Every structure is written in structure tokens, then in C-alpha cells.
Amino acid sequence: MKLYLNGISSASSRVRIALALKGLTVETQSVGILGEDAESRQSDFRAINPQGLVPALLTDDGVLITQSLAIIEYLDELQPEPLLVPKLQCERALARSIAMAIAAEIHALLPPRIALYLTATFQADANSIAEWNRHWLREGLTAIEKLLADHRHGAFSIGNEPSIADIFLFPQSIGATRLGLDPAGWPNILDVVTRLGTLPAFAENAPAARK
Ligand SMILES: N[C@@H](CCC(=O)N[C@@H](CS)C(=O)NCC(=O)O)C(=O)O
Numbered sequence: 278m279k280l281y282l283n284g285i286s287s288a289s290s291r292v293r294i295a296l297a298l299k300g301l302t303v304e305t306q307s308v309g310i311l312g313e314d315a316e317s318r319q320s321d322f323r324a325i326n327p328q329g330l331v332p333a334l335l336t337d338d339g340v341l342i343t344q345s346l347a348i349i350e351y352l353d354e355l356q357p358e359p360l361l362v363p364k365l366q367c368e369r370a371l372a373r374s375i376a377m378a379i380a381a382e383i384h385a386l387l388p389p390r391i392a393l394y395l396t397a398t399f400q401a402d403a404n405s406i407a408e409w410n411r412h413w414l415r416e417g418l419t420a421i422e423k424l425l426a427d428h429r430h431g432a433f434s435i436g437n438e439p440s441i442a443d444i445f446l447f448p449q450s451i452g453a454t455r456l457g458l459d460p461a462g463w464p465n466i467l468d469v470v471t472r473l474g475t476l477p478a479f480a481e482n483a484p485a486a487r488k
Pocket residue numbers: 285286287288289310315329330331332343344345346380388389390391
């Protein structure tokens with residue numbers, strides 16, 4: 278298998294964490310997503326993934342799987358140990374709710390292409406973009422904190438084993454802290470992320486900071 282990724286990418290970090298938890302190694306290829314690097318993505322990488330986004334996983338059967346959640350669920354079926362999509366129906370639904378709340382409602386508003394568009398079309402400066410990012414992170418993480426406060430009953434987001442909920446929460450919460458948000462306002466998230474940070478699969482595969 279071959280994983281197209283970028284070191285600063287939060288969505289790529291999710292797949293790297295899942296691979297590490299499962300002890301799987303794959304060939305990797307870095308794809309530029311910022312500045313001039315992003316130009317190679319436009320031409321070459323879009324021929325591979327028309328969305329032009331990372332992560333994307335090329336399977337041994339030659340199928341390109343896009344979207345981090347689809348990739349992680351594919352890996353979970355390929356090698357179920359340790360299971361990342363919980364077995365119990367209700368826990369599975371809650372884990373997917375958290376993963377989707379991050380992927381679809383928070384992260385979708387933050388990647389470089391959004392900032393580029395806001396700058397090119399609305400002349401947003403760096404401060405406005407940072408505030409835009411903080412706004413969607415604050416709103417989204419506050420909703421997830423409430424969800425965790427209502428349903429959490431173990432060490433991690435769902436029970437006592439890391440799941441897709443944690444895999445999506447960890448990189449996003451690191452991004453929020455880097456943007457100056459104080460995680461103390463979300464005690465459950467802070468507790469879960471602190472525990473996750475002690476696990477090598479998470480600590481070693483966090484998204485790199487932008488230079
Ligand atoms: N929903 C997608 C998000 C993919 C995504 O937005 N990836 C970012 C990096 S974190 C990217 O490739 N961005 C390029 C850009 O925004 O120009 C997933 O979960 O895989």
C-alpha cells in the first residue's frame with residue numbers, strides 16, 4: 278500500500294496514527310499543500326486524486342481510497358486488531374459522530390485552500406484567517422466537549438480503548454492549541470488528549486507545526 282500524505286496535515290495525521298496503532302507500515306509519498314509546493318499538487322497529484330487532497334491510500338489492488346475516515350475503516354477491516362471502529366452499535370455511532378463532527382464541521386473549514394480563497398476573494402489577512410480558524414474550532418470543540426460530558430465513561434472518548442473518535446480529536450485539538458485556544462475550557466477533551474499524548478502511536482504521529 279502507498280499513502281499520499283503531508284507532515285503538517287491533520288487529516289494525514291489521523292491515518293498515520295491508525296497505521297501506528299495497528300503496527301502497519303506502508304510506502305509513503307509527501308504531497309505539497311502549502312505555497313509553491315502546492316503547485317505540484319495541482320497538476321501531478323490531481324491526476325492521481327482528482328480532489329487534490331491528502332491523505333489518499335493506494336491499496337495493493339490498485340484502488341485509490343480518499344477521505345481519512347474511509348481509509349481508516351478500510352484499514353480496520355483489513356486488520357481488525359486493535360479495532361478502531363467500536364463493536365457496540367451505540368458506541369460505534371458515537372465514535373463516528375465525533376469523527377464526523379471534526380472532519381465535516383470543523384476541519385473542512387480550515388485547510389489551506391479555504392484560507393487561499395478567503396484571501397483571494399475577500400482580501401482576508403493573516404489575522405482574519407487565524408480568527409476564522411479559531412471561530413470554527415471554538416464552536417466545534419465546544420459541541421464535542423458537551424457530547425463527551427454527556428456520554429464519556431472511560432479513559433478515552435469512547436470507553437477504555439482508543440477509537441476513531443480519539444484519532445480525529447487528537448490532531449484537531451493540537452491545532453487548536455497552536456492557534457492560541459486554551460484547552461482548559463474543554464476539560465474532557467483536555468483529559469482525553471493528555472492521555473492520548475502518552476501513547477507513542479499518537480505522540481509520534483501528531484501533525485508537524487507549520488514553519
Ligand atoms: N475530509 C478530508 C480532508 C482532506 C484535507 O482537507 N486535507 C488537507 C490537508 S489536512 C489538504 O489536502 N489540503 C490541501 C488544501 O487545502 O489546499 C479527509 O478527512 O481526508
